Amino acid sequence: MLFLEQSVELNDTELEIYNFITANLQKVVYMRIRDLADETHVSTTTILRFCRKFKCSGFSEFRVKLKLYAEKRRRIAIDMSDExxxxxxxxxxxxxxxxxxxxxxxxxxxxxxxxxxxxxxxxxxxxxxxxxxxxxxxxxxxxxxxxxxxxxxxxxxxxxxxxxxxxxxxxxxxxxxxxxxxxxxxxxxxxxxxxxxxxxxxxxxxxxxxxxxxxxxxxxxxxxxxxxxxxxxxxxxxxxxxxxxxxxxx
Known part of the structure; x- marks a missing residue:
């Protein structure tokens, strides 16, 4: 899940946060914790609990790992023009x-x-x-x-x-x-x-x-x-x- 190799057990609220993040990767990496909380209609405390499930001490570490993950996905490209x-x-x-x-x-x-x-x-x-x-x-x-x-x-x-x-x-x-x-x-x-x-x-x-x-x-x-x-x-x-x-x- 995201930058983790194993799956993470999420409750309904956390699953909604996860779905928002996966659908808005490029946007979330530049968000503050308050911005993400407002977008997902939860508290910042809920966001912090979510981050800890992804083995991050806080939102800043989560955002760094998420940014590296997004960049890695962007670098993977297929050159279809080489015949x-x-x-x-x-x-x-x-x-x-x-x-x-x-x-x-x-x-x-x-x-x-x-x-x-x-x-x-x-x-x-x-x-x-x-x-x-x-x-x-x-x-x-x-x-x-x-x-x-x-x-x-x-x-x-x-x-x-x-x-x-x-x-x-x-x-x-x-x-x-x-x-x-x-x-x-x-x-x-x-x-x-x-x-x-x-x-x-x-x-x-x-x-x-x-x-x-x-x-x-x-x-x-x-x-x-x-x-x-x-x-x-x-x-x-x-x-x-x-x-x-x-x-x-x-």
């Missing part, structure tokens, strides 16, 4: 390394009869799109929304080696996905991963990995690294497989 990250990635997709990784993934997928997509957070959204895109172009693909509640303990030998898991992860270290990969590999399923680095745990566990290498971006506690490379890679794989199938038919 070089995307341009560099797209240039690399024409290179030999990316094309080799792409063909490795295509080779595995062409032997698969069922494709499972898995990802967590924003990668989960891309996984859902990937399942839809693959199903539209060449084979049945399913999105595993919650890997922990979709175990594959009892696959038949006839089916297990026809399943391919496509794991999406920016940092490549999600423990739930790593456990899922281990589970499927014991069933002789193939694993393809699309990650930001080929050195990550998920990449190293995979039978084929496509790494896109772009700058990691964080906003406060959230990982907002672009999913454009993962999206582009999924479409490249699916289109390449469709092209190869069409050539075979012709």
């Amino acid at each position: 070089t990250t995307y341009i560099d990635f797209l240039k690399r997709t024409a290179g030999e390394e990316f094309q080799e990784q792409l063909q490795d993934a295509v080779s595995i997928l062409r032997q698969s009869e069922l494709v499972l997509f898995v990802g967590i957070g924003s990668s989960g959204v891309i996984a859902e799109y990937g399942a839809l895109y693959f199903s539209s172009l060449f084979t049945l693909a399913l999105h595993i929304e919650d890997p922990l509640n979709h175990p594959f303990y009892h696959l038949s030998d006839k089916l297990s080696d026809k399943i391919c898991l496509v794991a999406l992860s920016v940092d490549g270290e999600n423990e739930d996905i790593i456990r899922y990969i281990h589970e499927l590999k014991t069933q002789k399923c193939q694993v393809i991963s699309i990650t930001n680095s080929s050195k990550s745990s998920i990449a190293r566990l995979s039978d084929a990995n496509i790494a896109y290498y772009i700058n990691k971006e964080m906003y406060q506690e959230a990982n907002i690294t672009s999913q454009l490379p993962a999206l582009y890679t999924i479409e490249c794989i699916a289109r390449e497989i469709r092209s190869q199938i069409d050539q075979t038919i012709d």
